[in-house]
Ligand SMILES: Nc1ncnc2c1ncn2[C@@H]1O[C@H](COP(=O)(O)OP(=O)(O)O)[C@@H](O)[C@H]1O
């Protein structure tokens with residue numbers, strides 16, 4: 001559904017987006033994970049036809065995005081990072097207006113408002129909405145025409161856990177309905193939970209791209225940490241690699257002498273791997 005080859009782009013004379021290539025299959029969720037300023041939103045703008053001065057190929061639903069026409073937007077839904085809503089209109093009026101711009105119609109405005117938990121606020125002006133309510137309305141706006149491809153820019157950012165959960169469940173429902181989704185986030189829990197594959201983006205480049213599981217396993221030395229009673233009957237802690245468990249003579253001795261108090265294993269998470277691969281923290 002999406003094929004990107006050797007894309008380069010810069011806002012200035014200095015190179016920024018460099019040699020970006022990837023593809024996304026139908027029904028797949030690809031995550032762009034990276035710190036603020038990495039180029040995630042810029043890449044989404046290229047894919048959604050907002051930036052047309054890129055080099056290389058960014059083919060979305062068979063269309064080179066720089067050459068898109070209005071029909072392009074019948075098939076894609078975009079949830080921009082910053083809400084684009086009419087403040088003086090109510091939530092319902094906003095959705096009715098944007099719905100009228102599409103030939104293809106999806107769920108009714110009432111159904112969409114219900115899905116995102118805004119039924120009771122449907123007739124309030126958007127200017128009276130909180131930041132989270134605007135984010136939710138902006139998100140549901142992307143589904144008005146039941147598009148095949150969704151571009152979601154930081155969809156759960158700034159939402160309380162309950163509303164973030166509602167939104168993540170809708171995203172997973174869309175995946176079940178075979179929608180193709182690219183979402184950007186700097187939240188590694190969201191990336192791990194939602195994405196089939198994740199691209200680590202730093203300084204306009206993709207530094208790694210794989211399933212969360214493979215990314216973790218690529219560096220993933222799972223550790224075993226244990227605590228035990230020493231000769232003086234005081235608690236001490238030690239650790240070894242899971243892969244090296246059978247060679248840990250001390251651990252084996254402690255097990256055989258009943259001196260183990262606790263054992264647990266821990267895998268590195270995507271944050272650890274991100275730092276390991278890119279040398280940067282996610283924030
Ligand atoms: N319209 C613009 N003109 C000039 N520079 C921009 C513009 N939009 C974004 N940038 C710069 O490009 C870089 C990447 O921004 P962005 O793609 O929004 O990153 P992210 O979404 O990963 O936080 C930032 O340094 C930002 O200041």
Ligand SMILES: [Mg+2]
Nearest residue numbers: 040041042081
């Ligand atoms: Mg951004």
